[in-house]
Every structure is written in C-alpha cells, then in structure tokens.
Amino acid sequence: MKQESMFSTRVYPVLFMVALTVVFISVVSGIFLTTEDRVRLNESIFQKRAVLYAAGIDFPRDNPPKIQEIYEERVQEVGGQEGQPDYFRIELPSGETGYAVYVRGAGLWGEIVSIFGFQTDLQTFTGVEFVEQNETPGLGARITEQWYKEQFRGKSGPFQLVAEGASDAPDELDALTGASRTSEAVLKIANKAAEEAQETVEQEGQ
Amino acid sequence: MATRGKMKKTFTDPLGKNNPVFAQVLGICSTLAVTNKLENTVIMSLGVIFTTTLSGVTISALRKLIPGRVRMMAETLIIASFVIIVDITLRAYMPDVWQQLGPYVGLIITNCIIMGRAEAFAMNNSAGLSLIDGLSSGIGYAYVLIVIAFFRELMGTGELWGITILGDWWTNWAIMVMPPGAFFMLAIFVWVVKGAIIKEEEAAK
Numbered sequence: 487m488k489q490e491s492m493f494s495t496r497v498y499p500v501l502f503m504v505a506l507t508v509v510f511i512s513v514v515s516g517i518f519l520t521t522e523d524r525v526r527l528n529e530s531i532f533q534k535r536a537v538l539y540a541a542g543i544d545f546p547r548d549n550p551p552k553i554q555e556i557y558e559e560r561v562q563e564v565g566g567q568e569g570q571p572d573y574f575r576i577e578l579p580s581g582e583t584g585y586a587v588y589v590r591g592a593g594l595w596g597e598i599v600s601i602f603g604f605q606t607d608l609q610t611f612t613g614v615e616f617v618e619q620n621e622t623p624g625l626g627a628r629i630t631e632q633w634y635k636e637q638f639r640g641k642s643g644p645f646q647l648v649a650e651g652a653s654d655a656p657d658e659l660d661a662l663t664g665a666s667r668t669s670e671a672v673l674k675i676a677n678k679a680a681e682e683a684q685e686t687v688e689q690e691g692q
Numbered sequence: 693m694a695t696r697g698k699m700k701k702t703f704t705d706p707l708g709k710n711n712p713v714f715a716q717v718l719g720i721c722s723t724l725a726v727t728n729k730l731e732n733t734v735i736m737s738l739g740v741i742f743t744t745t746l747s748g749v750t751i752s753a754l755r756k757l758i759p760g761r762v763r764m765m766a767e768t769l770i771i772a773s774f775v776i777i778v779d780i781t782l783r784a785y786m787p788d789v790w791q792q793l794g795p796y797v798g799l800i801i802t803n804c805i806i807m808g809r810a811e812a813f814a815m816n817n818s819a820g821l822s823l824i825d826g827l828s829s830g831i832g833y834a835y836v837l838i839v840i841a842f843f844r845e846l847m848g849t850g851e852l853w854g855i856t857i858l859g860d861w862w863t864n865w866a867i868m869v870m871p872p873g874a875f876f877m878l879a880i881f882v883w884v885v886k887g888a889i890i891k892e893e894e895a896a897k
Contacts, residue, residue: 499759506754506766510773517777521784528787620794625870627792664866 530569536615537561540586540603541576542639561586565690573686582606587683588617591675594667596620598629602638602679608687609680610642626668634660643677702824706832709889713836714882718804723837724874726796730853733841734834735789739778739797741830744806747771748826752814767810768801775800805833840877844868 531550534557538545543560546552565572574586586603598619603612614635621627628634637653637660647661647669659676661669712718719740726736750770751758758766779797782790790797800806809829814822845851848868850858867873 494759495761499762502757502759503762503765503769506769510769514773514776514780517780521780524784525780525787528784532787532791630792663864664870 533569533617534561536601536617537574537576537586537603539635540601540613540615541574541578541584542603542612543576543579572690573683576603578605578612584612585683585687586612587679587686589675589679589682591671591678593619593621593671594626594665595622598671598675600675600679602676602683604680604683608684610640611638611676611679612640614638614676614679621668622665626662626665628662628665629668629672634662638676643680645673645676647673699821699824702821703828706825706829707835711832711836711885712805712808712829713833713878714885716805716808718808719833720878722796722799722803723833723840723878724871725799726793727837727841727874727877728844728848728869729792730838730841730845731789732793732796733837735782735786735793736796736800737830737834737837739775739782739800740803740805740833741827742778743771743774743800743803744809744830744833745823745826746774747806748809748814748822748829749819750774751810752817752819752822755815758815763815764807764811767807771806771810772801805829836881840874840881844873844877848873 527550531553534553535545535547538553538557538560541560543556545556560577562575563571564575572587576584576586578584582605584603584605585608586601588599589602590597590599592598596619598616598621600614600616602614604610605612616630616635619627619629621629641656641659643657645657645659648658650660650663652658653660659669659673706712709715713720713723722736722740726732747767747770751767754766754770775798778800779790782793782797809826813825817825842852845853845868846857847865850856850862850864865873868877
C-alpha cells in the first residue's frame with residue numbers, strides 16, 4: 487500500500503503542530519497574564535520583606551498591606567530605578583539611620599543575591615536576607631534558614647568560618663555541615679559587603 | 693468500553709508491582725533530588741500527579757489526531773504546558789514554596805514517568821483509562837518519594853516539615869540530606885518492597 491499522500495505525511499504534521507502550539511501557548515499565556523499582577527505584587531512584597539528583615543525590623547510575615555505600610559514608614563529607596571534602587575536608607579528600630587544594599591557573589595551552582603542591612607557606621611550588620619540562591623537543597627540552601635541568617639545580626643567583618651553551631655565571637659560565622667563551598671561563598675560575600683555598601687552609599691551621597 | 697476490572701487493574705498496578713519508581717525505575721532523578729525535605733517532596737509530588745493526570749487525558753483524547761512521526765514533539769509540548777501552568781500557579785499563589793523548589797518544578801517536564809506513561813499508555817487507551825493511569829502513576833511516584841523524604845528529613849535534620857521532632861539527643865546524619873543518602877534510602881526501599889512482592893508471588897504459586 488502506497489496510499490500515504492503528500493498531505494498526510496508532510497503537510498498535516500506541520501499543520502497539526504502549529505495548531506497545537508497555538509492552542510497551548512494561548513492557554514499558558516492566558517494564565518500568565520491573569521496572574522501577572524499577583525506575581526509582581528509577590529515580588530515587590532518579597533523585596534520589601536527582605537529589606538525589613540535585613541534591617542531587623544519586625545513585621546507580620548503574611549500580611550502584605552501591613553508590610554507595605556511599615557516599609558513606606560521606615561524605608562527610603564535611594565538612586566537607581568523604581569523597584570531596583572542603589573540602596574535603601576532605613577529608620578532602624580533604635581531610631582538611628584541604617585542602610586541596606588544588594589550584594590551579589592558566586593555560589594556553588596549559581597549566583598547568590600543577598601540584601602545586607604547595616605547600622606549607621608556601615609560596618610556592623612543589622613542582618614541579611616538571601617533573595618536568590620541555587621545552592622543544593624538541604625545542604626547549601628540552608629543559608630536561607632532562620633538560625634543561619636540570624637547569626638549575622640550585630641556582627642562585623644572580616645570574618646572567619648567556624649564549625650556549625652560554634653560561632654561566638656563577633657567576627658565568626660557558622661559554616662554549614664556538608665556545604666563547605668557554599669559556606670565559603672557566603673563568607674566571601676559577607677567580607678566584601680561592608681566595602682560595597684560604603685562605596686554605594688558614598689557615591690550616591692547620604 | 694473499559695470494564696471495571698480493567699479500570700481497577702489500571703489503578704492498582706502503578707501502586708504495586710508496576711510502580712513507576714521501584715519497579716520501572718523511572719523518575720529517579722527527582723526521587724534523588726527533592727526528597728531531603730518533606731514539604732518540597734509533597735509539593736513536587738502534587739505537581740507530578742497533576743501533570744501525569746492531565747497530560748495523560750489530553751494526549752489520549754488527541755491520540756487519533758496526533759501524527760505518528762511528530763507524536764513525541766506533541767507529547768512534550770502538552771506536558772511542558774501543564775508543567776508551566778503548575779509553575780505559574782505556584783509562583784502566584786505559593787511564592788515561598790516556589791522560591792524553594794525553584795528549578796525542580798520546571799524539571800517535571802523531564803520526568804520520565806510522564807513521558808513514559810504518555811507513550812506507553814495514553815497513546816493506546818481511552819481518555820478515561822488514561823486519567824486513571826496518570827493519577828495512579830502520579831500517586832505511585834508520590835508515596836515512594838514521601839516515604840523516602842520522611843526518613844531522610846527525620847534522620848538528616850531531626851525535623852519533619854521543618855518542625856523539630858527528635859530532641860537534642862539525636863545526632864543528625866548529615867549524609868541523609870546529602871545526595872548519597874538518597875541512593876541508600878532508595879536502594880533500601882526497593883530491596884524491602886521488592887522482597888515483599890517476590891515473597892507474595894512465590895506464596896501465590
């Protein structure tokens with residue numbers, strides 16, 4: 487049987503794929519567009535939460551309007567574009583002026599993007615939040631755990647790594663067991679954070 | 693028309709002796725990768741169940757229209773669309789979980805179970821049966837992962853779902869949350885379950 491026509495072997499598969507693609511892409515695009523505002527809002531709240539957390543300001547985690555309110559009251563975005571300022575000027579809980587900057591560095595698998603919060607001296611950390619990381623889940627990705635981030639508060643570099651759970655001096659950072667490379671990456675980022683913050687803030691003027 | 697017996701067999705097979713993970717050894721990549729935290733595992737499993745079920749139904753419904761030589765392209769497109777829907781939905785409604793799972797959600801596309809079921813089952817069976825097959829393949833995958841994740845998180849961190857279960861007396865087995873831990877757990881799981889199934893079959897003879 488040599489009944490296979492040109493249409494069924496050549497044209498139909500192409501038409502079919504085109505039609506299928508159009509249908510599915512339309513559905514996916516539709517869903518994307520209807521959730522776009524929500525995703526944007528999530529991202530903006532995510533950044534605001536990160537800045538407040540790095541500055542050590544309390545906020546209700548699951549209450550976006552309240553987060554927005556506290557953020558507007560306390561934080562001023564300086565320079566850059568809307569949503570991506572060069573740095574954040576913050577009224578700290580102590581009443582002093584603090585700062586927060588984005589610090590980027592290489593992690594084990596990809597870039598680690600963090601927000602470091604500083605006291606007025608631009609030396610002492612008020613805290614840190616890791617906003618983007620691709621470290622190994624369960625190992626390096628534990629940098630996003632509360633206890634790990636909390637250890638940065640009130641410390642100032644240059645730092646050295648000590649075994650997990652062993653840090654007690656202001657220049658010591660806990661490493662993560664099983665994630666030496668990630669620990670070293672964070673150490674590097676933390677060590678250059680103050681310098682970068684000073685440069686940024688000086689450049690823009692206070 | 694599918695008989696009740698066939699429907700029941702379609703549903704129970706992937707849960708037991710034809711399980712996608714421990715019998716067919718498919719989906720091992722994510723079995724190893726996402727099972728060190730129970731929460732991530734559960735969300736991942738739900739994503740896979742959703743995708744296997746809906747892609748099975750869709751591919752089966754279109755099976756008479758899909759030209760043979762481009763069928764894999766068509767299957768991949770359909771599967772990818774459902775996975776992106778999962779990704780977008782998580783991103784919009786569960787941003788915290790989405791942050792944690794990150795690349796793994798997108799990697800559901802490459803989960804061999806989904807493609808395997810599409811090729812082996814949905815292309816040759818009715819939409820109704822494919823729905824049952826997709827659902828139970830997803831569940832078959834999910835429960836294996838959840839069992840493995842339960843032990844890995846508990847023994848590796850002393851926690852379950854992020855809540856401390858074992859007290860200070862417990863020394864965390866760091867290897868359990870590392871990649872080798874996944875191999876050990878999977879191997880033990882396969883050993884125990886297959887051993888039980890083989891015994892059962894021998895007893896039946």
